[in-house]
Amino acid sequence: MTTKTSLLMILSLSKDNIQIVREQDSVFLKNRVKEVAVKIKMGLVNQTRLITAASELVRNMLRYANGGNCLIEIVSSGKINGVRLTFSDKGPGIPDITAAMRDGFSTGKSLGLGLPGTKRLVNEFEIKSKVGEGTQVTILKWANG
């Protein structure tokens, strides 16, 4: 998944925090992510991948944790810029992350594409979860990655 060294070298250039409590908030979040992606001149296909990934993760947060928080950052590794999104919730947590990352696995009534599909759409994907405490998913998409 992600290597810690690469994360350490990444500088955060701007931060924006968005509360997610209702379904309509996801539309607002997608628009904000779009704005940020356009700002760093991300290509259209990558923008679409990033926003789709955000859409999947917001749904998870709303469905399983009744909402949460999303941090939108513009990050730089020196040479290139990217968008990093951190989704944090205080939901029930994921007992078996390996299973949750498998295609077709779902505890809800979905197709089970959300997490593994999201991982395929972004450059870096990190998930941390503690049962009873919550889940944090971080994704990163480089402008031309």
Next chain:
Amino acid sequence: MDRIPILRMGAFLLVTIQVDLYDRLALTLESDLVQMVNKTGAKGVLIDISAVSIVDSFMGRIIGNIASMSRILDAATVVVGMQPAVAITLIELGLPLKGVHTALDMEKGMNLLKSMIHIPQEDDDQDLTTDDSIAE
């Protein structure tokens, strides 16, 4: 509550999605559309998603559902105008939209729908003409 309008044009129903979809809106469209197919006896459903910039796994599933439900109700579904970036994203996500007919634009979609329901219509016409000739 927000709703996506469904227009009737002859034997077809037309839906143009002009707003960003969120889950409840997509679910409402699904049930509205299936009820409209039942009520109007429509033979085809054309869904234009050219203004939709994001289709995630949920919305992809709704599109698939609409096509399957309509098929059971004897109506064909064609999705038109998908943006290239959306197609790329859907496949990478793992959602190949199997069983959903697609066309590049509205015009090609209309032609596809017409060709899909063409044969039974022609049969009806032929039946009518033979009936007429018998009557004469």
